[in-house]
Amino acid sequence: MPAPFTAADAARLKKSLQSVIADGVTPGSVIVYGTADGTPEYLSAGIVAPECGDEAPTRHTAYDIASLTKVVATWPLVGRALHDGLLDLDEPLRDFLPAMNGETPSAEATVRQLLAHTSGLRASTRLDHYRGAELPLHELMCREPLDDAPGTHRYINRGYILLGLALAHINDQPLDELAAAMWEDLGMPEVTYGPLSRSHQVAPTEQRIPGAPRVWGVAHDDNAALLGGVAGHAGVFATPRSLAQYAQRLLTAYTDQTDTDLGEWTRVSLVPQAAIEPGLDRGLSWVLAAGGRVAYHHGFTGTSLYLALDTGRYLVICTNAVYHGNARTRIAPLRALALKTTSAT
Structure with missing residues (x-):
């Protein structure tokens, strides 16, 4: 049986989320977590971006997921x-x-x-x-x-x-077009390659040139942008809701023999291929942690996706932390807590 997150887990995540926003790490964020067979739970704080006024991010806010494109x-x-x-x-x-x-x-x-x-x-x-x-x-x-x-x-x-x-x-x-057909098959209509129209439902990212408009609705990654926003390493936009749907589908496929193709590919991919550092291995695309019990990947813009294979838990972080520059170091405490919480038994 999948192991649900506890109220204490949610409280710690909420506190960390509020802290990174108060510290100016990101304008706002949505965390979604749950189990393969449960109803997703959402934590939201902050705003989409100053350009969007007081608009709070929701499960339907589209984020540039950057390198999560690799696994999505x-x-x-x-x-x-x-x-x-x-x-x-x-x-x-x-x-x-x-x-x-x-x-x-x-x-x-x-x-x-x-x-x-x-x-x-x-x-x-x-x-x-x-x-x-x-x-x-x-x-x-x-x-x-x-x-x-x-x-x-x-x-x-x-x-x-x-x-x-x-x-x-x-x-x-x-x-x-290949990706769009696949996402439709997987029931993920809110995942797409850009460009997207600028709106309060799309999180802006970085201001590259002082005085110029922010990157908003187009790929933040330079190389993806040069490829028209469509690349194998970056360029995808997704909502917290859609990433939760994806996580549930992967976890279900991993354990349920009815989805044999995706399940088998997931199982093959979560076998260590190379050591990254003590405690972390690389599978096929995914990073493997906690003795291989957790698979995860990050996106440069401030996004993350975690899958706990033995407990059926998942957790998604959606932020536009790159809004304030390189987000990797400053968002690390939230990511560390997310990994610890997801991998708990």
């Missing part, structure tokens, strides 16, 4: 492609991209290595450096040399950009 769009689409025989985890990426000429060392990485961040690909990705080039993007990226030996764990976005390009190629369909 790319990872499940890879699972579908594997099931359909369009991909192979242990074959090189070059087999799933348009034909290329010359040396392409970065195309030798396998799909498994790309998902697990063990490809050795160059860590820095500046798509603006390719402007004006005659070759297609996938070939330009694949011609880049490696930074590390294959098998070395290093978190990078480049592999997921290439996976997004490969998914579009093997399905002969744009990535955003």
Whole structure:
């Protein structure tokens, strides 16, 4: 039986949430938590953003989820492609991209290595450096040399950009259309690639140029923006409600044999592929903690998704903490509490 969160859990989360808002870490936030078979519970505090007046964030507020795109769009689409025989985890990426000429060392990485961040690909990705080039993007990226030996764990976005390009190629369909059809199948209508119209229901992110409007309704990530907001590593917008639906679906699939395809892909993906640091391992896309009992992922804008596999718990954090600059350090205490609370037995 799933283990529900307690009133004390909710009180601690609420206090931490109010603290990060009072400290100016983020304008506002929504936390949603629950179990695979329960009704989601929501904690909300602060405002969407000063541009939205006193509007409080709700379960329907759309957040730029940044790198959660990896596990909400790319990872499940890879699972579908594997099931359909369009991909192979242990074959090189070059087999799933348009034909290329010359040396392409970065195309030798396998799909498994790309998902697990063990490809050795160059860590820095500046798509603006390719402007004006005659070759297609996938070939330009694949011609880049490696930074590390294959098998070395290093978190990078480049592999997921290439996976997004490969998914579009093997399905002969744009990535955003593939993802939209999948989210419809999963019952997640409030998940989408941008752009979104500016409104009180969409959380703005960062002001890049003093005096200019904030990034609002378009991808915060520079490389995703250069790809029109549609990329394998970033660019997706989602609501707290939709991420709760997704978490419940994954937890149910993990234990319920009726959803065999998604369940099997989830179980395969939550096997450690590489050590990150003591107590943390990398699965396929997901970070594994608490002895592999919890899988999670973060987004640069201030979002997080946690799944407790043995207790059936999940927790989602939606913030636009990047509104005040790099949010990673300042939001860490809230994320640490979320992981501890989710993993409690």
